Amino acid sequence: MDVTFKVRRHDPRTGGKPSQQEYSVDLAPGATVFDALVQIREEQDGSLGFRGNCGRGFCGDCVVRMNGKLTLSCLTPVDKTVKDGVIAVEPAPYARQTKDLMYDDQTFLWDKYRAMKPWLVSDGAPAKPVTEEAMANVRTMMRCTMCGLCDFGCTVIDVDQGFMGPAALTKAYRFMIDPRDTATKERLTMAGEPKGMWDCVHCWEASEHCPVGIDPTHRIMDMRDLSVRHGIRSGKQNPKVARHYDSFAKSVKESGWLDEFKITMDTEGIMGSLRLAPVALKALTRGKVAVIHPKRSGAEHIKRIFEKVEAEFKAGQK
Amino acid sequence: MFDVVVVGGGIAGMQAAVHAHSKGASVALITRTNPTSSYSITIQDGLNAALGPGDSPEAHAKETIHAGGFLADQAVVDSVCKDASWVVEELDRWGVPFNRDGAAYDLTRLPGSATARGLIADDMTGHVLTQVLYEQVLKSGIKLYEEFVVEEATTEGSAVSGVVVLDLATGRFEFIGAKAVILATGGPRRLYEPSTASLHCSGDGIAFAYRLGAPLVDMEFVQYHPFVLKNSRLAVSEVLTATAERVTASGEPITEAEAALPRAIAAAIAGGRGEDGCVALEYTFDKGLTNRFFNTNQRVSGLAGLKLADGKLPVRPAMHRLLGGVAVNHEGATSIGGLFAVGECAGATVHGAYGLPGNFLLASLTTARRTGRAAADYTGGRPYMPETDRMADHAENRRLNIFRREGGPNVAALRKELAAAMHQHAGLVRDATGLSQASQTIERVADAYKTAGVTSRNQDYNFGYLHYLELGNLLDAAQAIVASAAARQESRGVHYRTDFPTADPNQGAQHHLVTLTSGSPAVTQRPVEMSRWQPSTN
Amino acid sequence: MNKYAFYTGCVSKGACPELYQSTVAVAKKIGVELVEMLDVGCNGAGVLTTEISDPINARTLAKAEQMGLPIMTICSTCQGVIGAARLRLMNEQYRTAINERFLREEGLEYKGTTVVKHFLWILVEEVGVELLEGLVTNPLTDVGVSPFYGCYMRRPDDVIEQGGRKRYLEQIITGMGATNVDISGKGKCCGFPIAAADETNSLAMAAKHTGEAKDKGADAMVVPCPLCHLNLDGQQERAAASTKKELGIPIFHLPQLIGLALGIDPQELGIQRNMVSLTPVLRKLGMVKQPA
Numbered sequence A: 001m002d003v004t005f006k007v008r009r010h011d012p013r014t015g016g017k018p019s020q021q022e023y024s025v026d027l028a029p030g031a032t033v034f035d036a037l038v039q040i041r042e043e044q045d046g047s048l049g050f051r052g053n054c055g056r057g058f059c060g061d062c063v064v065r066m067n068g069k070l071t072l073s074c075l076t077p078v079d080k081t082v083k084d085g086v087i088a089v090e091p092a093p094y095a096r097q098t099k100d101l102m103y104d105d106q107t108f109l110w111d112k113y114r115a116m117k118p119w120l121v122s123d124g125a126p127a128k129p130v131t132e133e134a135m136a137n138v139r140t141m142m143r144c145t146m147c148g149l150c151d152f153g154c155t156v157i158d159v160d161q162g163f164m165g166p167a168a169l170t171k172a173y174r175f176m177i178d179p180r181d182t183a184t185k186e187r188l189t190m191a192g193e194p195k196g197m198w199d200c201v202h203c204w205e206a207s208e209h210c211p212v213g214i215d216p217t218h219r220i221m222d223m224r225d226l227s228v229r230h231g232i233r234s235g236k237q238n239p240k241v242a243r244h245y246d247s248f249a250k251s252v253k254e255s256g257w258l259d260e261f262k263i264t265m266d267t268e269g270i271m272g273s274l275r276l277a278p279v280a281l282k283a284l285t286r287g288k289v290a291v292i293h294p295k296r297s298g299a300e301h302i303k304r305i306f307e308k309v310e311a312e313f314k315a316g317q318k
Numbered sequence B: 001m002f003d004v005v006v007v008g009g010g011i012a013g014m015q016a017a018v019h020a021h022s023k024g025a026s027v028a029l030i031t032r033t034n035p036t037s038s039y040s041i042t043i044q045d046g047l048n049a050a051l052g053p054g055d056s057p058e059a060h061a062k063e064t065i066h067a068g069g070f071l072a073d074q075a076v077v078d079s080v081c082k083d084a085s086w087v088v089e090e091l092d093r094w095g096v097p098f099n100r101d102g103a104a105y106d107l108t109r110l111p112g113s114a115t116a117r118g119l120i121a122d123d124m125t126g127h128v129l130t131q132v133l134y135e136q137v138l139k140s141g142i143k144l145y146e147e148f149v150v151e152e153a154t155t156e157g158s159a160v161s162g163v164v165v166l167d168l169a170t171g172r173f174e175f176i177g178a179k180a181v182i183l184a185t186g187g188p189r190r191l192y193e194p195s196t197a198s199l200h201c202s203g204d205g206i207a208f209a210y211r212l213g214a215p216l217v218d219m220e221f222v223q224y225h226p227f228v229l230k231n232s233r234l235a236v237s238e239v240l241t242a243t244a245e246r247v248t249a250s251g252e253p254i255t256e257a258e259a260a261l262p263r264a265i266a267a268a269i270a271g272g273r274g275e276d277g278c279v280a281l282e283y284t285f286d287k288g289l290t291n292r293f294f295n296t297n298q299r300v301s302g303l304a305g306l307k308l309a310d311g312k313l314p315v316r317p318a319m320h321r322l323l324g325g326v327a328v329n330h331e332g333a334t335s336i337g338g339l340f341a342v343g344e345c346a347g348a349t350v351h352g353a354y355g356l357p358g359n360f361l362l363a364s365l366t367t368a369r370r371t372g373r374a375a376a377d378y379t380g381g382r383p384y385m386p387e388t389d390r391m392a393d394h395a396e397n398r399r400l401n402i403f404r405r406e407g408g409p410n411v412a413a414l415r416k417e418l419a420a421a422m423h424q425h426a427g428l429v430r431d432a433t434g435l436s437q438a439s440q441t442i443e444r445v446a447d448a449y450k451t452a453g454v455t456s457r458n459q460d461y462n463f464g465y466l467h468y469l470e471l472g473n474l475l476d477a478a479q480a481i482v483a484s485a486a487a488r489q490e491s492r493g494v495h496y497r498t499d500f501p502t503a504d505p506n507q508g509a510q511h512h513l514v515t516l517t518s519g520s521p522a523v524t525q526r527p528v529e530m531s532r533w534q535p536s537t538n
Numbered sequence C: 001m002n003k004y005a006f007y008t009g010c011v012s013k014g015a016c017p018e019l020y021q022s023t024v025a026v027a028k029k030i031g032v033e034l035v036e037m038l039d040v041g042c043n044g045a046g047v048l049t050t051e052i053s054d055p056i057n058a059r060t061l062a063k064a065e066q067m068g069l070p071i072m073t074i075c076s077t078c079q080g081v082i083g084a085a086r087l088r089l090m091n092e093q094y095r096t097a098i099n100e101r102f103l104r105e106e107g108l109e110y111k112g113t114t115v116v117k118h119f120l121w122i123l124v125e126e127v128g129v130e131l132l133e134g135l136v137t138n139p140l141t142d143v144g145v146s147p148f149y150g151c152y153m154r155r156p157d158d159v160i161e162q163g164g165r166k167r168y169l170e171q172i173i174t175g176m177g178a179t180n181v182d183i184s185g186k187g188k189c190c191g192f193p194i195a196a197a198d199e200t201n202s203l204a205m206a207a208k209h210t211g212e213a214k215d216k217g218a219d220a221m222v223v224p225c226p227l228c229h230l231n232l233d234g235q236q237e238r239a240a241a242s243t244k245k246e247l248g249i250p251i252f253h254l255p256q257l258i259g260l261a262l263g264i265d266p267q268e269l270g271i272q273r274n275m276v277s278l279t280p281v282l283r284k285l286g287m288v289k290q291p292a
């Protein structure tokens, strides 16, 4: 099979401009895009920069964009991707490009992962019984290849690459759910700092992008639940988040419904609310936020649910 | 300047590094890739440990020695099987989530074992172990050099002095001094086509030691994996095939086992049975185990558009693993002072003539544990060699010379030629004629290599130069494999010669050592250590 | 004909009364009967832990079951959160546990049969775009509208159930005679969920999506979610200020867009309550005479 690859090339070190280079290759049946890139690099052009090692979905290093689709190139068969004999190959977005299809994976991914204290902490006895069920959950987390696809798909990273991102956060979660780990609270506090789990907009993009079913968005939400259950709710530098949660919970608990105005006041404090005052004023004049929720029927049942669960949390924290 | 420099960040390298560090040594770990991208991550099978009821390290050792055609050194096997429980306990403490049955480990009976003794982490044991070891490396603060390629290990007098590294990102050479160097570069899979190789599998450590004059051992034993997915490098997990498999070629079952199975499959394919160069691997897929095979399923579907649940996969054998390597003693020491080897590049003589599934990981982990500690001990009280840039300058000049070459032979074409010859003549089936043809090909390629050019003259990220280095290393391993295979005029385990189709007890009592002597491989012998079981006693 | 248990959510009763107003107006016009659920609570909006929100949502689902009606939501987040809870509650063991622990006390039981649909889905799947088209008296000709779904109307797949639902807004836009102006960010997050945790990022998202619509030449955007509306409309001025970008693109609530095309009085649709004025759109439609 003859295929033309149009590869985005760029060597920032030499100061050159990005360009596109064409390579024609004759490929064996069943070849993947990764196979093709390897063949190009070995046979034609040893300066072509891309990562990837295993060719079978384990190292997670080979993510590139192929005819628009961003995923692991080693699990992407050429014959399913080629259009009119051509595959355009471009680097993954956001991260700083270092050479052609390679990016600064340390800054984009691994530094964040390392910031999560990614090793088991144990003060001897396991925190909880070590069961197959618990181990199975840990294993699911450990399917992660750090391919970064969740981060590449992340809506928050789209505007802020300082966000810890789903890849690093799910790594943190891996230890939180390990019954052998005894540092859960410390980890929850760490992951609750600014740019951590509370910065996630739970848009489910990460879950859609993860090729190994880790479902990172759900895991971040699980982590938040865990944080609330442990009575932590946020990092030390992130008190606003805890205030927001408490106020939200209080509003629903007391009235069954949310009161956005009160939540803003509670979360932002007087000074913060003043910052928002112009918007609030305009909103008021337009008849928004007009209804302050009256306590409705059914509210007492919702309060009862709250009290029951909160009592369980309290008992569990001891 | 470090006490211990470990070359290679696979399972073996990281285990050695962590243990050297635990004994107080300053340690650097150098890898071509990110450690979590090493070949080790692709291991989908298990880790043997005699932990089940009624099992014992003795029983495990006995099976290992039998399977390996009595060519394994028995005291070494003994200690590997005994250390298993330690290693497992440690890994668990570090966070490996082995599959359990209730609170106890869920052991899988892997092919070739009479007992269930394979610990698994679903179908990604290697991936999980690698992650956990990497976590320990990070925790211990070991200095990591990632995307650094070691070009050579160096000696000063009779002892090792460090390594010359190439920083892939900048193209700069650097000398890193060390009192001890542990080679953990993995095996030379890229020497064969087809194989289960990852890109970095050029067995560099074997070549480094060989060029320094250290003997290599058991190099003739090249093990093929029987079930490698069509058109790919994916070895189908033994954990899957352990669930009752049947191999058929054009509908007829193939019944051979262990070392003979890949040969039988290859013969069936060569004889025109099978389809598209593959036979059918049939198995019963237990839907309750879907999670256990999540990764395999995802890869099989990505690579071949197939589903595991269909109970049938097209497979063919591919070179999987070299059983020999740099000759080491039970503490991983080579013949050169301060030079150690672990993992797949080491000839620890644990497997003999055939390696049982599940024993590779175990051997890597246990020997690396010992070796890391021994290397740290070795450095105690020893002075550093004086720092020198001489070696880096030398490497720089060498590269300059290669860059000056115009229009020489293409490195990739040469490697392909070599890999095809190795597969054909030094693979599953061998004979004197074939081996001498392989020898000739090696010579021809080695000759061409002297004038081969590179496709890129960049400083930074020059993969062309990297491939050039790899071929040089592969050529060294190829020489040793073929010389060793030619000298063993019998069949044993995975070494099968049509001109000597049976085992010869006399030759079976000897390992072959290959040493680089005035530019050529010289083969000598070393008796197999058989203190416990004799072939006759079975 | 079509009758639903109407789950209003908090925002349409608080910061976005115009959404409630316009929903009721449109429903009436197209013959959808709404029975407002009054004695139920906030679904947790992905903020409250599932331990708390699942029982609350089981309660809501049980109430609708009692009424014998499917639930209609008018908010992506309500839809997503109740939808996900509903999926979990399909598991009998889990459902029984929740019933036992939380619902039984007030004599309720959720049997697992309630269907939950967003207004948008109902419009396309049950009312039908054709029927809606037939009711258009005031086609939004030459008005470029960018769809913006909100995360929960796109993902996760198991809650969305049908892939086709990811293209419904476009059908409505063109059905109402407007021009669909596609934007790449239509399935992304508006930024609202992190308004408290990271305001900078939240505003950056709002600016990005409104900016994209503007750059592509849209006259307005349409959202099926009041939270998206709060961020894209309510915070637009601040988003513009924080990113130093000229924005000013009006944001329709879904029923406002439809209502306008069906000839409902803009006042009745609460259009005056939108923070970014819709007047330029009305002017384009010839519904406002005086020049800018």
Ligand SMILES: Cc1cc2nc3c(=O)[nH]c(=O)nc-3n(C[C@H](O)[C@H](O)[C@H](O)COP(=O)(O)OP(=O)(O)OC[C@H]3O[C@@H](n4cnc5c(N)ncnc54)[C@H](O)[C@@H]3O)c2cc1C
Pocket (backbone or CB within 6 Å): B007, B008, B009, B010, B011, B012, B013, B030, B031, B032, B033, B034, B035, B037, B038, B039, B040, B041, B042, B043, B044, B045, B046, B047, B048, B148, B149, B150, B151, B184, B185, B186, B187, B196, B200, B202, B203, B204, B205, B234, B235, B238, B320, B321, B342, B343, B344, B345, B357, B358, B359, B360, B361, B362, B363, B364
């Ligand atoms: C598909 C497959 C399945 C297997 N299954 C099993 C199993 O079920 N059970 C079992 O016991 N064994 C199994 N094995 C055996 C397994 O190969 C070894 O036990 C293990 O991989 C050895 O690891 P290693 O650390 O020696 O090498 P590798 O993991 O190959 O690591 C080599 C490291 O060296 C680095 N490196 C190489 N050259 C250089 C250089 N010049 N400079 C710097 N760095 C360098 C690389 O970057 C890499 O980090 C399997 C093997 C395969 C192929």
Ligand code: SF4
Pocket (backbone or CB within 6 Å): A060, A143, A144, A145, A146, A147, A148, A149, A150, A151, A166, A167, A170, A209, A210, A211, A212, A213, A214, A216
């Ligand atoms: S969580 Fe999934 S998508 Fe994210 S890095 Fe890991 S494997 Fe990749």
Ligand code: FES
Pocket (backbone or CB within 6 Å): A034, A051, A052, A053, A054, A055, A056, A057, A058, A059, A060, A061, A062, A063, A072, A073, A074, A075
């Ligand atoms: S090459 Fe390793 S995951 Fe693609």
